[in-house]
Amino acid sequence: MAAVLGPRGLSPLIVGALVAACSWTRFDDVSEDAPVLLLEKPDGVGSGFGSSVALAVAGGNHRLFVGAAPGNNGGAEFELGGGQGASKDAARGGHCDEGCTLAKTAAAMPKATLEGQPRTLCFAEGWGAGGIQVQCEAGEAAFLSSLAAPAGVQVDEPGKQLSIVAQRPKRGAPNQPVGELSPVVAAGATSLANGPGAAWFYPAGSQQPTALDAGTVGPTYGAALTVFEAKGQLFIAVGEPGASRVHVFDDTGALARCLSSSAAGFGRTLGSGPVTADDASDELLVATDAEVHVIAGATFEGAASPACQEVAPIVALKCRSTGDLDGCGGSEFGAALAVADLDQNGDGEVLVGAPGMDVREESGAGAVFVFDVAKEHPDWVLETRFISSAESGDRLGTALAVVPQDDRDIFVAGAPGNGKAAVFYCSKLLPSSKRGARCN
Amino acid sequence: MARVASRTLIWLVGLLLLVGLLQAPEGAHAQAGKAVSAKKLELIRDRMERGQALFVAGDFAGAAKVFESGHAEQPYAAFLFNAGVCYQKLGQVDPALQKFRDYLAADPNAPDAAKVRGRIAALEATKGTPPPVVDAGADDGGEQDGGDAGADAAPPPPPPALGVDNAESMKSLALIETDPPGAAIKLYARSTESAPPFKLGGQNPGWQEVTKAQSPANLTLEVGSYHVVVEPYLDFKACDAAVEVKRAKVFHFRANLSQGEFMSFLRVAGNVIGAYVFIDDDRRARPPWGITPHGELVSSGKHTLLVEAPGFEPYYQKLDLGRGEQKELEVKLVRVGHGYVRVDGNAPELKVSIDEKPAGVWRSGEAPLAVKADAGKHKLTITSSGYKTYEEVVTVPAGQVLPLHADMVKKYPRGAAWTQAVIGAVFVGAGVFFGIQSDNLHEELENDRKAGVLDEDDERVKRGRLFAIGANAGYAIGGILGAFATYNFIKDPLPESSAVKGKPVEFNDPRKQRPTARLRAPSRVALPEPRTRRQQQFTLGLTPGLQGFSIGGRF
Numbered sequence A: 001m002a003a004v005l006g007p008r009g010l011s012p013l014i015v016g017a018l019v020a021a022c023s024w025t026r027f028d029d030v031s032e033d034a035p036v037l038l039l040e041k042p043d044g045v046g047s048g049f050g051s052s053v054a055l056a057v058a059g060g061n062h063r064l065f066v067g068a069a070p071g072n073n074g075g076a077e078f079e080l081g082g083g084q085g086a087s088k089d090a091a092r093g094g095h096c097d098e099g100c101t102l103a104k105t106a107a108a109m110p111k112a113t114l115e116g117q118p119r120t121l122c123f124a125e126g127w128g129a130g131g132i133q134v135q136c137e138a139g140e141a142a143f144l145s146s147l148a149a150p151a152g153v154q155v156d157e158p159g160k161q162l163s164i165v166a167q168r169p170k171r172g173a174p175n176q177p178v179g180e181l182s183p184v185v186a187a188g189a190t191s192l193a194n195g196p197g198a199a200w201f202y203p204a205g206s207q208q209p210t211a212l213d214a215g216t217v218g219p220t221y222g223a224a225l226t227v228f229e230a231k232g233q234l235f236i237a238v239g240e241p242g243a244s245r246v247h248v249f250d251d252t253g254a255l256a257r258c259l260s261s262s263a264a265g266f267g268r269t270l271g272s273g274p275v276t277a278d279d280a281s282d283e284l285l286v287a288t289d290a291e292v293h294v295i296a297g298a299t300f301e302g303a304a305s306p307a308c309q310e311v312a313p314i315v316a317l318k319c320r321s322t323g324d325l326d327g328c329g330g331s332e333f334g335a336a337l338a339v340a341d342l343d344q345n346g347d348g349e350v351l352v353g354a355p356g357m358d359v360r361e362e363s364g365a366g367a368v369f370v371f372d373v374a375k376e377h378p379d380w381v382l383e384t385r386f387i388s389s390a391e392s393g394d395r396l397g398t399a400l401a402v403v404p405q406d407d408r409d410i411f412v413a414g415a416p417g418n419g420k421a422a423v424f425y426c427s428k429l430l431p432s433s434k435r436g437a438r439c440n
Numbered sequence B: 001m002a003r004v005a006s007r008t009l010i011w012l013v014g015l016l017l018l019v020g021l022l023q024a025p026e027g028a029h030a031q032a033g034k035a036v037s038a039k040k041l042e043l044i045r046d047r048m049e050r051g052q053a054l055f056v057a058g059d060f061a062g063a064a065k066v067f068e069s070g071h072a073e074q075p076y077a078a079f080l081f082n083a084g085v086c087y088q089k090l091g092q093v094d095p096a097l098q099k100f101r102d103y104l105a106a107d108p109n110a111p112d113a114a115k116v117r118g119r120i121a122a123l124e125a126t127k128g129t130p131p132p133v134v135d136a137g138a139d140d141g142g143e144q145d146g147g148d149a150g151a152d153a154a155p156p157p158p159p160p161a162l163g164v165d166n167a168e169s170m171k172s173l174a175l176i177e178t179d180p181p182g183a184a185i186k187l188y189a190r191s192t193e194s195a196p197p198f199k200l201g202g203q204n205p206g207w208q209e210v211t212k213a214q215s216p217a218n219l220t221l222e223v224g225s226y227h228v229v230v231e232p233y234l235d236f237k238a239c240d241a242a243v244e245v246k247r248a249k250v251f252h253f254r255a256n257l258s259q260g261e262f263m264s265f266l267r268v269a270g271n272v273i274g275a276y277v278f279i280d281d282d283r284r285a286r287p288p289w290g291i292t293p294h295g296e297l298v299s300s301g302k303h304t305l306l307v308e309a310p311g312f313e314p315y316y317q318k319l320d321l322g323r324g325e326q327k328e329l330e331v332k333l334v335r336v337g338h339g340y341v342r343v344d345g346n347a348p349e350l351k352v353s354i355d356e357k358p359a360g361v362w363r364s365g366e367a368p369l370a371v372k373a374d375a376g377k378h379k380l381t382i383t384s385s386g387y388k389t390y391e392e393v394v395t396v397p398a399g400q401v402l403p404l405h406a407d408m409v410k411k412y413p414r415g416a417a418w419t420q421a422v423i424g425a426v427f428v429g430a431g432v433f434f435g436i437q438s439d440n441l442h443e444e445l446e447n448d449r450k451a452g453v454l455d456e457d458d459e460r461v462k463r464g465r466l467f468a469i470g471a472n473a474g475y476a477i478g479g480i481l482g483a484f485a486t487y488n489f490i491k492d493p494l495p496e497s498s499a500v501k502g503k504p505v506e507f508n509d510p511r512k513q514r515p516t517a518r519l520r521a522p523s524r525v526a527l528p529e530p531r532t533r534r535q536q537q538f539t540l541g542l543t544p545g546l547q548g549f550s551i552g553g554r555f
Helices: A007-019 A026-033 B002-028 B038-056 B058-075 B076-092 B093-106 B113-127 B138-144 B415-451 B460-490 B528-532
Strands: A036-038 A052-056 A060-069 A075-079 A101-115 A118-128 A132-139 A141-145 A162-165 A185-191 A198-200 A226-231 A233-240 A245-250 A255-262 A269-273 A283-287 A289-296 A305-310 A315-317 A335-342 A347-352 A366-373 A379-386 A400-403 A408-416 A420-424 B172-179 B184-190 B207-214 B219-223 B224-230 B239-245 B250-256 B264-270 B276-279 B292-296 B300-307 B317-321 B326-331 B338-345 B349-354 B359-363 B369-374 B376-383 B390-396 B400-406 B498-501 B539-545 B548-554
Touching: A007 A305, A026 B415, A026 B460, A052 A118, A052 A408, A060 A118, A060 A400, A060 A408, A060 A420, A075 A118, A101 A185, A101 B172, A118 A141, A118 A162, A141 B093, A162 A226, A185 A226, A185 A233, A198 A233, A226 A283, A233 A269, A233 A283, A233 A305, A245 A283, A283 A335, A289 A347, A315 A366, A335 A400, A335 A408, A347 A400, B038 B058, B038 B076, B038 B172, B038 B250, B038 B292, B038 B548, B058 B076, B076 B093, B076 B113, B076 B172, B076 B219, B093 B113, B113 B300, B172 B224, B184 B219, B207 B219, B239 B250, B250 B264, B264 B317, B317 B326, B338 B349, B338 B359, B338 B390, B349 B369, B359 B369, B369 B376, B390 B400, B390 B498, B415 B460
Parallel strands: A052 A101, A052 A400, A101 A162, A226 A269, A255 A305, A269 A335, B172 B250, B264 B326, B338 B400
Antiparallel strands: A036 A420, A052 A060, A060 A075, A101 A118, A118 A132, A132 A141, A162 A185, A185 A198, A226 A233, A233 A245, A245 A255, A269 A283, A283 A289, A289 A315, A335 A347, A347 A366, A366 A379, A400 A408, A408 A420, B172 B219, B184 B207, B184 B224, B224 B239, B264 B292, B276 B300, B300 B317, B338 B369, B349 B359, B349 B376, B376 B390, B400 B498, B539 B548
């Protein structure tokens, strides 16, 4: 090369090389306050960390529970705070350890009255000796209690899977639980041995279960639940995906509606929240094997109608491939559903987990789709979320939890395949002036 | 008996007279017995003129020696007189007296014999010694002592006063020959300035006979106008020629009696010694008439003169020589407008360029390469594989050859520099690669950050950081090696190629080339032109080698 350049031609080369030198500190800059925070799995937590997530906000705390795989034990709490300075290290461990098996989903109770005492930052996380195990904060220690199961329901039998949900806090008052003391908690247990499933709930402030009787149901009854509001009335929806039905009960436990669909798996995952401009009612989100139907809250107004009938959704959300995402066919689109106001416009965006999605050729890395049903094109994918360090089998989107911040919502997605839970702070839907350090 | 004795005495006197007649010219002009060759004549002329020049310059001792050496070469009396004057100027009376006496002894009939005797007397007077008894010829006695030795002791006349000698005091030499020799010669001198030109057989008023001799003869003459007359001889008529004598010159006359006229004398000299002179031979068909400086008798009339020398433009001149005319030409030859650079060197092969144009290749063992160029400054470039290039502006001499021996210096080895450069380039290349990778990763991370999907634990952060460090390390190591390479490329402790330029030499003279066995290469250059029509020659060479000397030959 020097022959081409000549001896004196080397100097420009050297100067050019020095000019082109790289700064390695720029990587510190780019990774500092990254928009995605991966939570550290603490020791003692079983495999499948990130299978369930639930957030309780009370007393200025934003406490996130992250559990291991259903049927396994072990979980941890993380303090996310109200801003963007979350800690990736667990604030508390020891959830659902000895004698406890974790549920498919966990329920957060910012406040609860348990055993006659008010408790805060409680999580109904699994099945223990006395029923559903609830662990609350009690200073340095933890307060454990349980919610008894209805008679005849034995969740710890092999093949049964427990799902627990709770009434979500109202928007604008994250620290205020619904009801006087504690939210409504609903639970469902499926039976894979072809026995019928079961569903029940605990009225606010009660540790006594009330059965949710939908008549003749199949073994998938209780596979998914959600608690939502419509015109000021509380409803509990229980999915029976094997029959493509969703049973909706009122706050007394009476069957109010039965929604059916020709789509397979209708009701395999349920969610709810205000996703339209209708502030009076939440919308019900029902996942089928391939879509997510958004059903208007107005559907549940009026007199009860127990007979099952098909209801046209506002929109059917579908999986979409993007430059980074592929593999909708096996994406398990709708494995987790949540509603969060990411753009701080007052209505929520629909978050749909797709843990089987391929991310940048990483098979099954998983992703979360964001839809804004209130927009002109409600079925458009507004943005997708995944973790940049996605690995095959992460299964991000298996679980979703919304984290209300001071001015907007962020969300947490579990990726239990490789034991991860990621906090997504940023959304391009949010105005740039409100994005903060992590999102600029 | 008295009559017999008287007859015998008459015969003896007659015999002596006859002998005296026959011997007199020989005695008076002792060295005139045979013709002088042109080469000898040139030698004589050189001594005469050089002595004169030294005399004029005030170097009387040097002049005396030169005149004496001239006399030793050819015993012409004029040298003796001139040497005597030099000694007189030096105040060395005895040597001066001896030279003047020798002069008179060598040429007692010299036209100025009386004056010389007076000079001797004056010199002796300066010594305070009486003049010696005159033993010379009768004409001397009359002038010098005024009477016989046995006369009454009348007081001798006072010696003539010594004059002041100057350049005009130097005598010239006139060599007069006839063909056939033996003719009687008379020399007349112009006695009055207004005398009409000498006319053969005329009264010639204003002209006075100063001497006579028999050819061939040499006469010592002082400055003046003379006329030489060859008397009728055998069946030949008389002939004559005018002689204008200048100081300290040598004149050569030859009368061709069969043609009845004196030949002209032509001498060609000039700024080039050794130039070839051709007379009436423009085509150079005959050997040269002479080599400058050269003087020789030529027939009178019109002639064409050609003077040439290697490295000079030929000189042509037409001449019209009068009878007995002594013509001296100073020819100024002008150098030709080109010259040669003769190149050899210490490298196996030299490629020579003049003014950026290839001029030839010289290889070791061959004769030096002669490169022709216009006289003046030229850019000379000599290259050789593996050697540093020699480049210099040289001045090509006009009409001469500039010997130039190139002392080529090998290029400094650059192996280390190349190694460092290559390794440095590899490191820089690796740095570039890592830098690109780092940039790509950073760009990906930036994009992910903007998309809101970047997590803090993304392993690309660590990888990108390592790539950046690797890139910088590559640049740094490459830069250091590059700096070393640059230094080693620039570093050159060896001197530049140079050349030793010799003193310009003359062009090769083809007339002097002969097949000869030599121990060394000829000093003259085998120029390209002669080389093209070079005939095969056998040369014997004695060359030094590793095992000693070897003798070889080649055609």
